[in-house]
Amino acid sequence: MNLLQYNNKKVSLTDVEGKIWSGMAHYCDAESYDEDEDMLDIKVGNEYIVFSESEIYSVEILN
16 A cells, blocks of 8 residues: 555544544655554544554545
8 A cells, every 4th residue: 555645634534443543644654663564543533543555455635
């Protein structure tokens, strides 16, 4: 999945458990963050929720 395309976009993300999260997305590449997978963090209200690529079922860009 190419997570970079969602950077700085308002998205609706469905996780692998079927829960839907909506908010602004920020791309986090694995190398820069010393992780095994690329990630998206989603700003939901005043919180940032981080999803690794394997935790994401689907992502849709919202208008």
